Amino acid sequence: MTGSKVTTATFRNMKQEKRPVTMLTVYDYPMAKMLDAAGIDALLVGDSLGNVVLGYDSTIPVTMDDMVHHVKAVCRGVQKAMVVADMPFLSYHLSRETAVKNAGRFLQEAGAQAVKLEGGIEVCENVRAIVNAGIPVMGHLGLTPQSVHQMGGYKVQGKDETAAEKLLSDANALVQAGVFSIVLECVPVPLAKLVTESVPVTTIGIGAGPFCDGQVLVTHDMLDIYGNKAPKFVKRFASLYQIIMDALSAYKEEVQNGSFPSAEYGFSMSNDVLEKIKGQ
Numbered sequence: 001m002t003g004s005k006v007t008t009a010t011f012r013n014m015k016q017e018k019r020p021v022t023m024l025t026v027y028d029y030p031m032a033k034m035l036d037a038a039g040i041d042a043l044l045v046g047d048s049l050g051n052v053v054l055g056y057d058s059t060i061p062v063t064m065d066d067m068v069h070h071v072k073a074v075c076r077g078v079q080k081a082m083v084v085a086d087m088p089f090l091s092y093h094l095s096r097e098t099a100v101k102n103a104g105r106f107l108q109e110a111g112a113q114a115v116k117l118e119g120g121i122e123v124c125e126n127v128r129a130i131v132n133a134g135i136p137v138m139g140h141l142g143l144t145p146q147s148v149h150q151m152g153g154y155k156v157q158g159k160d161e162t163a164a165e166k167l168l169s170d171a172n173a174l175v176q177a178g179v180f181s182i183v184l185e186c187v188p189v190p191l192a193k194l195v196t197e198s199v200p201v202t203t204i205g206i207g208a209g210p211f212c213d214g215q216v217l218v219t220h221d222m223l224d225i226y227g228n229k230a231p232k233f234v235k236r237f238a239s240l241y242q243i244i245m246d247a248l249s250a251y252k253e254e255v256q257n258g259s260f261p262s263a264e265y266g267f268s269m270s271n272d273v274l275e276k277i278k279g280q
């Protein structure tokens, strides 16, 4: 069954069998092909697109059209992985109708299999409406970047009793609303463990410790594509920034000193033709 598509049923089975779900973010076709070939279970087209690819300093400017454009590119590169589309700022708050309509675009126009959205009890009515339309929904609790101005920065969430209780009741409300999975971002390890043991759906952690049912990271962070400072929870699995910078310097040097392009990179033509056109 290694060739078959990852579905919400796969998520359910993996939680039951205690096999960790692997998820990574992706925003374009080439990376989607690589992540799918590597057997990553789920690909999140995150609204971190804003930070990682579009150069904004938050996820708030990202629009539905931005997201649809990138989800389309990702889906063209994927055979097996589940593609989850992150719903951007204000695309699921205004009404049940707009929430369903926007979620539907990701499946109908772009080819995703599920959507993700941030928040707890306050979004549950709209989550239910999306689920009722036959669209699998992944929740997202803890550090929810679209609320950065309300949280007063990117900080660990759920540390005090009130916040921890709120997170637990939000998780239960999302389950009641029909989500198949919940991302837990930047929450203390023991709280993520408690939520994971309390809910029947698959929890996916980012900065939430090893006891979640799965893990997600921003691919550009774990590959260190930018050579910048990353949040504490990011492990660098490669240092691509250095590799890319070395390649760029080598190219510049070789073009400037004339060693590139050497003969092997050029095309020849017959001398006859050359002589003829020179004689004209």
Ligand SMILES: Nc1nc(=O)c2c([nH]1)NC[C@@H]1CN(c3ccc(C(=O)N[C@@H](CCC(=O)O)C(=O)O)cc3)CN21
Pocket: 048, 051, 052, 059, 143, 145, 154, 155, 156, 186, 218, 220, 221, 230, 231, 232, 233
């Ligand atoms: N490249 C990238 N990676 C991400 O993980 C990510 C984005 N972009 N954009 C959207 C959000 C923003 N995220 C962030 C951003 C910063 C921290 C951060 O600096 N956290 C502090 C915690 C401070 C504390 O409360 O102790 C850290 O040091 O990790 C965490 C998550 C996660 N998401």
Ligand SMILES: CC(C)C(=O)C(=O)O
Pocket: 025, 044, 045, 046, 047, 048, 049, 086, 140, 183, 185, 206, 216, 217, 218
């Ligand atoms: C960090 C993940 C969970 C996310 O929401 C994103 O990449 O936008």
Ligand SMILES: [Mg+2]
Pocket: 046, 047, 048, 059, 086, 145
């Ligand atoms: Mg996001």
